[in-house]
Amino acid sequence: MRVAPALAAFLALLPPAWGRIKYLGVAIPGLDFGCEIYGSCPPGERIFPLTEMGGSDGEGQMQHWVGNADMNTFRLPVPWQYLVNDQLGAKMDETNFNNYNKLMKACLDTGSYCMIDIHNFARWNGGIVGQGGPDDEDFVDIWAQLAKKYANNDKVMFGIMNEPHDLDIVRWAQTCQKVVTGIRKAGAESQIILLPGTNFASAETFVSSGSARLLAKISNPDGSKDGLILDLHKYLDINNSGTHVECTTDNVAGFKTIGDWLRKNKRQAIISETGASLDPTCIEKFCTQNEYIAKNTDVFIGFVGWGAGSFGFRYVMSLTPSGESGNFKDNELMTECIIKPFVEEAPKPTHTEEQTSTETASETKTSDSNGRTDSNESTDSTVSTESTGPSATTSTTKKILKETSSGLNEGSLETSAANEESDDEDDNVDDDDSAARPNFESPAMGATFAIIMPFLIGM
Template sequence: MHTPFVAALALASAVTAGPVAKRAGTQYFGVNIAGFDFGCDTSGSCDVSKAYPPLSALNGADGAGQMQHFVKDDHMNIFRLPVGWQYLVNNKVGGSLDQTNAGKYDQLVQACLQTGATCVIDVHNYARWNGQIVGQGGPSNDQFADLWSQLAKKYASQSKLIFGLMNEPHDLDMTKWAASAQAAVTAIRNAGAKQTILLPGTDYTSAGTFVKNSGPALLGVKNPDGSTTGLVFDVHKYLDSDNSGTHTECTHNNIDDAFSPLADWLRTNKRQALNTETGGGNTASCQKYLCEQIAFVNKNADVFLGYIGWSAGGFDATSYELSETPTKNGNTWTDSVLVKACIKAA
């Protein structure tokens, strides 16, 4: 968790329902490109006016240039693109994608795709809309599914996209949340989209509690044909004292209490996961512990598809605690200390 500003498939040949042979490192590594989620908080409330498109063309940070640098100079191959649900539909729950706002977000999606990297569409609402839980007194499962049906239809032809159903659900009835996730998965597949779908759990989809609190219910989420092809679990894990992702110092590497038991559980159930948020301050302690965590994930690439650091994009390179935003001098980009030390191929 962090505090924000707050197959018949070609694709499925790479992302399968079960583990693959171990490789030297994970398939994916990259960073988040934040900004369209600014103004959203953990209650699922989003002040659309505070969204900060990370695109120079929209008077924001140069997210396109950052991604080009990360691909060219660091060989990163995945970027996660957070966006508020309210932003996409201009504050109309159950409404159609807003032509203006969704069009601006699409500019970031296209800038990402133009790098050749894989791009994750991330609805950044904590399984909520203005404090009310999806399928549990808030937006209905049909409304949630309709959002994803619209996104799936819009991007069905883009094979290098991944659909991240929801950022960091928390304090949920997991049986009900699994039904919400199922509704979205069914809607995406019925829209003709064959891309990988990320299934998050409760507890801010913590890797540390996933095996006990989230995984059992999510194992029942299936494609309409009954398979689990292309359905990957979405996990997060920070390394500070309270797993909040709000401190510049890190205290643990999460191996024994989170990623090792999760790896065993994934193998037992023949499934895979992607760590779409992790990170820390640009400090010696975070370099030590994050590099250790990533090394473990890389050694278990049969069950972990990769990791995505939090965060670059619209965050200031010097004032934000977990900044992974590179700085530019002339035509030269310089990575943050933590990115340079840890976020790289095995």
């Protein structure tokens, strides 16, 4: 056999790219406890994930994973209502923002990327943003205010909205475009902005719902699409609700569908929420899912597990480590299904990548000519402690309602999206297949060729 045919046959069996995932971490919930899928977020169930605020040790958890699991990304949910003290259209409440900024600072102080997550399901107290509920302008305004606060910190990511659902995806994409424009014009010109689709941002239906195609059309004010990343979620239980102990799918087929679309269209995504229980069915399937994601990091550039923070150990999908700060111990789901595939079995970063990462983490920004300052600076505002419940339980209402809304068939899609999908399905498809070619410069690929080349030459 000649070398070229042998090499071609071998390459056909390889994944498109296998490198270490760029953004890896865990969600640190607590402020969002009580948020329901219809956008109400009553304050009674909130448990601030900071000990200084009377809650759990989210700061210690983040330090633990940065130091012991090589993680670098944390998602920090916050209700829209909390930021504006329940006054739609108002400026951010100074005390509440300063409290949230304490959590942001705890995250940023680890050198990690910190993801703002407005946890309202594209709603405010039942009304869909831009679709009979709050005006687009109200939503753009809260994001513009946040963007101004963190405009000088490239480690802050903007997660536009947690899990939109049951809405007109065409109209939602228009809302997201306005938010992107508002964030960029507020001064946050280079940070990552995450674009969530409908059907709870499900990876399985991101293409079929029209979310991928419509959100991919969103651009920055200069016409570029730099930093605009699709935002995917997916659970493994019977109805994608994240409420059942048993896992019924490994999600590989769903992630392959969106992965193929991303590669063909030269786009990328972050899985900002996925999780499972410690049931044996989940250990198997969650590990399988994550192994697939870890081997397709050309298109899946980030992974955030759900969740830790203020979750107790009895929460069905808890990733909260046991023990105390400085002596935390991770559970089996974390060690086997997250740390193992994404860290221990992933290709090691090159010397250049390590140097760049270190330089980026050590950067400190100062005030610019417009008077904006580094968001890492602590605030002088008075801290008010949130009233909390007796135990770290999440909003069961959120997940139960989500379960009811989703039903056993996850594929309920918006008619308008389906109609437009059939009209111009391939609008954004680039026939150039260069994005699907193997990454010949990756360490894994280099090592592979070093091993197989002698055999191929001898054939």
